Amino acid sequence: MKMKILVLSGDGIGVDVTREAVRVLRHIARTYGHDLQIVESLIGGVAIREAGTPLPEETLANALAADATVMGAVGMPGYEKAAPEKRPEWGLLQLRKALCVYANLRPIRIHPSLIESSPLKNSVVEGTDMVIVRELTGGIYYGTPRGRSGVGTARRAVNTMAYTYPEIERVARMAFEIARGRRKKVTSVDKSNVLENSELWHAVVEEVAAEFPDVALDHLLVDNCAMQLILNPRRFDVLLTENLFGDILSDEGAVLAGSIGMLPSASLGDLKASGFRVGLYEPVHGSAPDIAGQEKANPLGAIGSIAIMLECSFGMKTESAAVNSAIDRILRGGVMTADLRPAGRPATTSEIGDAICAAIETRS
Numbered sequence: 001m002k003m004k005i006l007v008l009s010g011d012g013i014g015v016d017v018t019r020e021a022v023r024v025l026r027h028i029a030r031t032y033g034h035d036l037q038i039v040e041s042l043i044g045g046v047a048i049r050e051a052g053t054p055l056p057e058e059t060l061a062n063a064l065a066a067d068a069t070v071m072g073a074v075g076m077p078g079y080e081k082a083a084p085e086k087r088p089e090w091g092l093l094q095l096r097k098a099l100c101v102y103a104n105l106r107p108i109r110i111h112p113s114l115i116e117s118s119p120l121k122n123s124v125v126e127g128t129d130m131v132i133v134r135e136l137t138g139g140i141y142y143g144t145p146r147g148r149s150g151v152g153t154a155r156r157a158v159n160t161m162a163y164t165y166p167e168i169e170r171v172a173r174m175a176f177e178i179a180r181g182r183r184k185k186v187t188s189v190d191k192s193n194v195l196e197n198s199e200l201w202h203a204v205v206e207e208v209a210a211e212f213p214d215v216a217l218d219h220l221l222v223d224n225c226a227m228q229l230i231l232n233p234r235r236f237d238v239l240l241t242e243n244l245f246g247d248i249l250s251d252e253g254a255v256l257a258g259s260i261g262m263l264p265s266a267s268l269g270d271l272k273a274s275g276f277r278v279g280l281y282e283p284v285h286g287s288a289p290d291i292a293g294q295e296k297a298n299p300l301g302a303i304g305s306i307a308i309m310l311e312c313s314f315g316m317k318t319e320s321a322a323v324n325s326a327i328d329r330i331l332r333g334g335v336m337t338a339d340l341r342p343a344g345r346p347a348t349t350s351e352i353g354d355a356i357c358a359a360i361e362t363r364s
């Protein structure tokens with residue numbers, strides 16, 4: 001099969017982890033005889049530096065032309081005070097919007113070999129297996145009016161949390177469909193005791209649920225959900241929520257998996273004429289500029305995102321499983337970066353890539 005992939009390494013450790021993820025992807029293509037074409041473009045802080053904008057037109061055009069996009073991370077110190085559209089993060093937000101990848105899937109599974117890596121008790125994290133489905137192209141991230149006005153003590157700032165019926169409906173439908181392939185349970189998270197926006201969310205999710213009588217639905221308020229995530233993570237199968245709540249809850253959920261470096265993600269849109277979905281694949285972690293370029297970053301979130309891409313964008317179940325089982329195997333062998341608190345010497349970022357490629361080799 002032909003795969004035309006756009007690679008956006010971005011900033012900080014985005015570069016380190018994407019390098020290894022692409023190596024693994026090339027290795028898979030070679031091993032399974034696929035025709036892989038890779039195009040690289042700029043996004044984020046590095047794009048501001050080299051092209052004057054966090055999402056150059058060429059990057060967007062390449063993303064629209066690619067079969068799938070693989071991203072590293074965006075974020076660079078020095079832009080905290082810049083206008084929103086001059087910040088590295090803006091590039092990613094605009095890319096998500098332009099690709100219309102409205103559903104961000106963040107699976108959280110605890111690898112048995114990492115049970116000691118989580119600061120939570122074994123009895124709590126054991127058996128955790130959930131997918132956070134985060135709405136990604138709406139809500140307070142994009143709502144208008146937004147902005148700051150006034151000076152001195154008259155300064156004021158506003159953001160708007162807005163959702164429309166179709167925006168909630170399509171992501172809810174995706175969550176229910178995913179639940180059908182799992183333990184058939186959706187937990188929808190909102191703040192409907194306070195926000196009208198959440199009242200609409202709650203109501204639309206219930207309407208969609210009526211089409212899926214085989215899937216159980218419950219609702220949690222977001223504050224309670226934050227607590228339940230670490231009190232009783234096994235209660236979650238598919239956790240469906242809006243953009244900002246999903247951003248916050250997924251970092252919290254990362255603690256269950258031992259390290260945020262472990263978490264992959266897929267941002268999906270609608271089916272294309274080709275029958276495959278529009279997809280943007282990125283690890284959940286940020287650019288961590290303090291450890292960039294030091295061979296310390298954990299590339300498994302990025303490599304795991306390749307596994308999801310192979311399945312979701314190309315229907316390659318065998319290839320996807322080969323990557324995931326390579327991840328399992330190297331972790332079982334104790335090969336892990338420092339964030340996972342290994343018993344022996346921590347592996348470097350490239351050693352993880354080496355070990356994954358070797359593990360794929362011995363399997364096939």
Ligand code: IPM
Nearest residue numbers: 074075089092093247284286
């Ligand atoms: C994420 C990140 C982004 C977000 C930032 C970099 C804009 O935190 O993907 O979780 O808030 O969505």
Ligand code: MN
Nearest residue numbers: 247248251284
């Ligand atoms: Mn985040």
